[in-house]
Amino acid sequence: MFDRLCSHYETDSPLGRWNPAAKALAVLVVSLLLTAIFDPVTPLVVLILSILITVLLGRVSFVAMLAGLAPATALAAGLVWTNLFFGRAEGSVWWHWGPFSLSEASLIIGLSLGLRVLCFASYSLLFLTTTDPSRFILSLIQHFRVPYRFGYAMLAVYRFLPMLGYEFLLIRGAQRIRGVPQRRGVRGWVQEAVRYMIPLLAAALRRAERVAIAMESRGLGPGLHRTYYRYIPMRALDVGAALALIGVNALIIGVSWKLGVLRIWHGQLY
Amino acid sequence: MLLLGPSGAGKTTLLLTLAGIIPQAIYAETTGTVTVGDLDAQRTLPATLARSIGLLFQDPDAQLCMPTVEEEVAFGLENLGVSPGAMEPRIRTALDAVGLTSRRAMRIDRLSGGLRQRLALADLLAMAAPVLLLDEPTAHLDPQGTRAFFEALGHAAPASLLLVEHKLEHVVSLLTRVVALSPEGRVLAEGLPATVFGAQAPLLEATGIWLPPAARIAREAGLEAGILTFDHLATAVQRSPDAARKVAQVLPVPRRPVAPGVDALTVSALSYTYPRGERALHDITLHVTAGDFLGLVGANGSGKTTLALHLVGILSPPPGRVRVLGQDMAEIHPRQIPSLIGYVFQNPEHQFIAETVLEEVHHTLRQRGFHEADATTEARNILAAYQLGPLEDLHPYQLSQGAKRRLSVLTALAAAPQILVLDEPTFGQDARTNAALLKELVRLNEQGLTVVMITHDMDTVGQFARSVAIMRDGRITHQGAVVDLPHCHTQLEEAGLELPFAMRVWEVVRGG
Numbered sequence: 001m002f003d004r005l006c007s008h009y010e011t012d013s014p015l016g017r018w019n020p021a022a023k024a025l026a027v028l029v030v031s032l033l034l035t036a037i038f039d040p041v042t043p044l045v046v047l048i049l050s051i052l053i054t055v056l057l058g059r060v061s062f063v064a065m066l067a068g069l070a071p072a073t074a075l076a077a078g079l080v081w082t083n084l085f086f087g088r089a090e091g092s093v094w095w096h097w098g099p100f101s102l103s104e105a106s107l108i109i110g111l112s113l114g115l116r117v118l119c120f121a122s123y124s125l126l127f128l129t130t131t132d133p134s135r136f137i138l139s140l141i142q143h144f145r146v147p148y149r150f151g152y153a154m155l156a157v158y159r160f161l162p163m164l165g166y167e168f169l170l171i172r173g174a175q176r177i178r179g180v181p182q183r184r185g186v187r188g189w190v191q192e193a194v195r196y197m198i199p200l201l202a203a204a205l206r207r208a209e210r211v212a213i214a215m216e217s218r219g220l221g222p223g224l225h226r227t228y229y230r231y232i233p234m235r236a237l238d239v240g241a242a243l244a245l246i247g248v249n250a251l252i253i254g255v256s257w258k259l260g261v262l263r264i265w266h267g268q269l270y
Numbered sequence: 271m272l273l274l275g276p277s278g279a280g281k282t283t284l285l286l287t288l289a290g291i292i293p294q295a296i297y298a299e300t301t302g303t304v305t306v307g308d309l310d311a312q313r314t315l316p317a318t319l320a321r322s323i324g325l326l327f328q329d330p331d332a333q334l335c336m337p338t339v340e341e342e343v344a345f346g347l348e349n350l351g352v353s354p355g356a357m358e359p360r361i362r363t364a365l366d367a368v369g370l371t372s373r374r375a376m377r378i379d380r381l382s383g384g385l386r387q388r389l390a391l392a393d394l395l396a397m398a399a400p401v402l403l404l405d406e407p408t409a410h411l412d413p414q415g416t417r418a419f420f421e422a423l424g425h426a427a428p429a430s431l432l433l434v435e436h437k438l439e440h441v442v443s444l445l446t447r448v449v450a451l452s453p454e455g456r457v458l459a460e461g462l463p464a465t466v467f468g469a470q471a472p473l474l475e476a477t478g479i480w481l482p483p484a485a486r487i488a489r490e491a492g493l494e495a496g497i498l499t500f501d502h503l504a505t506a507v508q509r510s511p512d513a514a515r516k517v518a519q520v521l522p523v524p525r526r527p528v529a530p531g532v533d534a535l536t537v538s539a540l541s542y543t544y545p546r547g548e549r550a551l552h553d554i555t556l557h558v559t560a561g562d563f564l565g566l567v568g569a570n571g572s573g574k575t576t577l578a579l580h581l582v583g584i585l586s587p588p589p590g591r592v593r594v595l596g597q598d599m600a601e602i603h604p605r606q607i608p609s610l611i612g613y614v615f616q617n618p619e620h621q622f623i624a625e626t627v628l629e630e631v632h633h634t635l636r637q638r639g640f641h642e643a644d645a646t647t648e649a650r651n652i653l654a655a656y657q658l659g660p661l662e663d664l665h666p667y668q669l670s671q672g673a674k675r676r677l678s679v680l681t682a683l684a685a686a687p688q689i690l691v692l693d694e695p696t697f698g699q700d701a702r703t704n705a706a707l708l709k710e711l712v713r714l715n716e717q718g719l720t721v722v723m724i725t726h727d728m729d730t731v732g733q734f735a736r737s738v739a740i741m742r743d744g745r746i747t748h749q750g751a752v753v754d755l756p757h758c759h760t761q762l763e764e765a766g767l768e769l770p771f772a773m774r775v776w777e778v779v780r781g782g
Contacts, residue, residue: 224351229347230344
């Protein structure tokens with residue numbers, strides 16, 4: 001699924017045309033804002049908005065969006081569940097048995113945590129499903145002064161990810177038919193992982209070296225005057241959109257503060 | 271200029287040194303000097319040397335770094351600091367020269383290996399370095415991809431060209447000079463192609479370097495020197511009946527097909543779709559008779575490996591689709607598979623699981639039910655028979671390419687299978703190790719082992735296989751005896767393949 005999301009991106013849309021570096025910065029700031037929020041209502045509104053934006057402005061299908069959120073939903077449900085039973089017994093306690101309690105406070109904290117996880121996931125999807133990775137990296141190099149050698153290394157890594165998956169499949173199959181015993185438990189799992197890692201790493205390192213040599217022999221070197229064939233423009237609209245996205249989320253937080261639903265983090269553990 | 275030598279002679283090392291990669295990016299102790307134009311290659315940064323010298327590698331996957339065709343060509347120009355406005359005409363000319371103009375907006379991951387190598391060539395042409403170094407540029411390519419690559423190279427006509435290549439047939443006409451290296455990395459022979467492949471041929475053959483196929487046949491037939499290409503040979507044969515008779519005597523005779531008998535492998539109506547939704551196999555039906563030596567041939571990406579992975583249960587076929595010695599693959603326990611059908615991966619490292627060479631074989635023998643001590647003795651015997659005895663304590667990854675291949679074959683054989691499937695076993699090997707491996711496979715085949723070999727090297731198939739199955743776009747378009755290949759021009763052509771060299775010569779001999 002992750003694989004699919006990263007390899008299919010919809011760039012023919014307002015979100016797709018948005019300068020990827022500006023988009024990334026906006027998403028990052030919004031995520032940081034969210035970390036301080038501790039009530040369930042505010043993140044719920046933020047979540048709904050982010051889904052709407054992705055579907056309407058990003059032309060990502062609603063079904064794909066829900067499918068993408070599925071793993072995060074499972075994690076969120078787990079958080080709600082554990083908080084419900086192991087959280088602090090504060091406010092009105094509905095049920096009590098030994099160390100377990102079911103209280104209003106724990107439900108609220110659980111929901112708030114779970115919804116925030118969904119918000120992060122939703123914003124990550126907003127970015128991943130509408131961004132061409134190479135445009136993103138070029139834009140980082142051109143506007144955020146990311147060193148080009150680092151940028152091109154990232155692009156190369158990105159190209160190799162699918163190959164790694166195929167090799168993993170081959171190696172696992174090879175080891176299975178050679179009759180490598182399947183061990184149980186954590187130790188067995190670790191041993192198995194190490195056995196897959198060695199051939200994968202060996203191949204990846206060799207390939208990385210080859211690519212590095214190839215890039216160098218094509219003239220990519222330290223400290224040179226480099227030009228760019230494709231320029232990813234940073235227009236006023238791109239900056240404006242970033243400010244708008246941050247502003248709208250700040251507005252949601254402001255309104256919920258006015259209405260008295262907002263709770264922010266002030267030192268409690270959860 | 272062509273650079274020849276057995277594997278390990280230092281051909282790649284020499285090219286990397288010329289480009290300044292050694293000793294600057296890969297550390298090494300060097301003596302002597304290398305001058306490119308008027309630059310000292312050992313002191314000038316490789317990135318600066320790139321203006322004078324272009325380097326093309328053999329692996330089409332590991333030298334392209336941008337997402338689309340035009341950006342890839344632009345990458346080198348960007349590094350040279352060419353202004354964006356001046357790039358366009360250079361990109362257009364370079365793509366024209368290699369015939370990729372119509373694909374300039376395409377994503378690189380959609381290109382076949384052959385097109386990728388032509389793209390890599392376009393990159394170098396756009397950078398307009400006066401010297402090009404090509405390190406086995408067609409090693410990964412199928413016959414049509416190879417031919418198209420050399421056509422593009424001949425068309426582009428770079429100023430100076432230094433080439434390492436094993437597939438000599440297409441190259442010979444481009445050459446003005448040949449240098450052969452000895453296994454120790456010294457210059458063994460040097461001169462005009464006609465001299466090196468003529469008078470100095472015995473020296474090359476003694477070192478395990480192959481001659482161009484036409485030169486080899488002409489030499490064995492005792493024809494006059496100077497025959498280097500198929501066309502030369504064809505002309506000589508047509509001109510004199512005596513030459514035709516001599517050539518006919520030395521041409522290898524294809525192996526006979528195996529007598530009809532029970533199926534060792536039966537594939538019926540097998541289809542497979544990748545998890546991503548691309549169809550890889552369409553309704554494959556294939557019968558391999560016990561004792562056969564089948565060459566499974568097809569262009570890159572035609573589905574050969576995917577089919578083979580189903581034969582050995584790495585990809586699980588649905589019930590009833592693949593039968594091995596009469597048993598349904600879907601019902602065989604994974605543990606029993608190695609004793610029925612062995613698999614040799616294209617990359618030998620994929621199948622290594624142990625810390626030492628000895629343990630690799632020992633593990634398989636233990637799986638077969640040998641006792642601890644017996645397994646050790648037997649493993650040593652097997653290793654000794656394949657010249658791996660002295661290496662038994664090494665980690666399999668430390669072996670040379672040739673030794674890795676031998677080890678991967680014999681770990682599969684140690685399970686005593688009745689069928690052996692090999693995926694491009696000749697890949698990355700030199701002429702001499704290949705010949706040894708193939709002779710061994712033929713010997714085992716004569717003793718009853720059924721062999722299925724994936725390859726796109728038609729000469730290997732023509733010389734060693736008994737039967738052949740041609741794959742194209744996930745379908746088997748032809749299955750038959752190797753001796754009948756001359757009647758399959760259309761299928762070969764469509765599949766991006768060509769008739770084995772010896773058979774093409776046969777056709778001329780018969781026609782004349």
